[in-house]
Amino acid sequence: MDTIASLFSFITTPVSWVIVQFHKLYGALFGDDTGWAWGLSIVSLVVLIRICLIPLFVKQIKSTRNMQVLQPKMKAIQERYKNDKQRQSEEMMKLYKETGTNPLSSCLPILAQSPFFFALYHVLSAIASGKTIGVIDQPLLDSARQAHIFGAPLAAKFMDSEEKVSALGASLTDVRVVTAIMIVMMSASQFFTQRQLMTKNVDLTVKTPYMQQQKMLMYIFPVIFAVMGINFPVGVLVYWLTTNVWTMGQQMYVINQNPTPGSKAQDQYLNRVLKSVTSHGEVRGRTRRNTVKRIVAKGPDRNDIERKFITGLAKLGLAAQEDGTVTKSEAAVLEAEGGAAPKRQQPKRQTKAKRHTAATPPATAKSSGSTGSEAKTSLEKQDDKPKSADKPAASGSSRQAKSGQRKGPQRPKHPSKK
Template sequence: MSLDWIYFAISWILLLWHQAWDAIGVPDGAVLGTNWAWILAIIFLVVTVRVILFPVFVKQIKSQRAMQALQPQVKALQEKHKGDRETLQKEMMELYRKEKANPLMGCLPMFLQIPVFLGLFHVLRRLNPDKGETGKTLYGWTVEQFDSASVAKLFTAPIAGKFGSSAEELARLDADGTTVKIMAGILVLVMMGTTYLTSRQMILKTGWAEDPQQRMIQRLMLYGIPASLLISGAIFPIGVIIYWVTNNMFTLAQQQWVLRKFPPPPNVTKSGTTTTSARGAAQPAKSGGLFGRGKTTPPAATKPAAPKVAGPKPGAKPTNPKKGQSASPKKSRPAKRQG
């Protein structure tokens, strides 16, 4: 299956934004060792993609809320079919179908961005100044645009360079190997950190899933993907890493806004468990202080109601409680002996 349509689409958006920034006066030449028109074109490629995918992102949040609301029922099914994995999976799929919850929706926005990432990766990899005129005009580029992008830099490091660039590739890009490695290394670390923060932000707000498969996906998103970037980041062009970091920053801001607009259900804690029983009775809650993590605080004790005193019957004389009190007995003096 040919992916040329993706490469044409990515190139068209990238060149459109570059022309827009060039038209409003952003210098195409290097300022502080950076060709800002091309850097901003990559950043606003992210903005374009995220605006297009925003409705999918909102559906992702709503689906996660639906999954979260179903956690008590999922836990009950796990207890009911403990040891019978096949029946458990059938019952859970039936529950998800009935409640219109999709467990895979949480990963959908990321999967939809993979073609964009691969398209940009391919386009930047072909920015070789030594290409012939035919290669330079591929995917709708002009020769001038191709030559301009081929020498575009971020703080003197070419956007087509990467941490693992060979000496031959660096020579073609007229780049210093140490500068490229330092800039690429810093960006890879930032990419790993922001990728971790995007997953952590979502898990802190929605809690860990009760479903083992969902929890495994959450752990993969939180730890597995950032760790894998330490190795794979060495083959990413600097322009692709700029795209990834910008995408993560956009995700952090977007998630913060959406999570405020669609907050987690009030009866679900950060650990993903309900804090109220089926009848609504209050349960002991976990205290969240620095030293109180994991401790449970009992509910506040209620004072017993004071007993009601019955009033006098109709027609009865009011009694004075003071008169009814017996006087303190006087001490008896010993009788005098006669005689």
């Protein structure tokens, strides 16, 4: 502990100064020695730190999504160079460089707030030991030792002995009940945050080992927090519970407003946008317009959810534009009305016999030079023929057409060949 405290001693004074400034504010409202004043000071410290870390959180989201997109390519590289680890690492680094992805970006928020966490832990441990630290002098130290949150002192731990808890003016039962409830809440918030990320904000069309790793972490992280939590002072549990709740709320906002393409959250988000367009006839909000703009820019590379959204706009008689707005589309209106704009129909395919009949010159054209009486005589002769003789003739002509003989009138045979 002394080694860790010495590593983060450079930030102990700033952290203690921020806590004291917030304590002055809340002490004027609730009293200097109350748990509300000191507890809210720790909560305000968390909020301040997380607001400063918002740019890193945005970078973390982008990095996480890029890693999800690159998983199929990474898997292909691993299979291709499974016997050459050096070449595999080189290809991985090349892929990261080409796509501008940093695998460590997803850990930036946790790494950035780690110094504040250890500094606060050291400050609360010094308060429990009765030692001044940073800008916390003896009067502030006495005030902090008297502060209780639901009967548990700020510096008390779940594993503390009864004598140590009694020295802080509390009972061991109160300390263990309060710390146990806070540990459960801390682990549950961590589990829910990871679960909503996996169930709502993951592209379900891509099955990669990365998703399996995230599922494992969803169950491992809460267990780690529960095991570590029994050794945290109450003040540190307040800090960690607050930062978990902040992360959960921040995650919910990102999922609702900027979901991962192809995820369940994107389907829900685009349905909300479509309902808003139905009610108001336009895309309201810059964020939603930017979303529609990105969908239009994708063109044929849209996923099934985005195609469903474009189809929904077409049924309303609207078409998405490149600037993210929607306009009336006559083609979409006619298509939505169903049949107002008939589609072009292909002509039906004729049978082979009909095509042969159409290709054969009509009988009237052959006998154009005949007299009317000759034409009448020929017609009468045709009528005198029995109907049964017509069928063989038709079948014979069809057989001739099928056998590939030349169509039209045949050349008479030579008398010697009869």
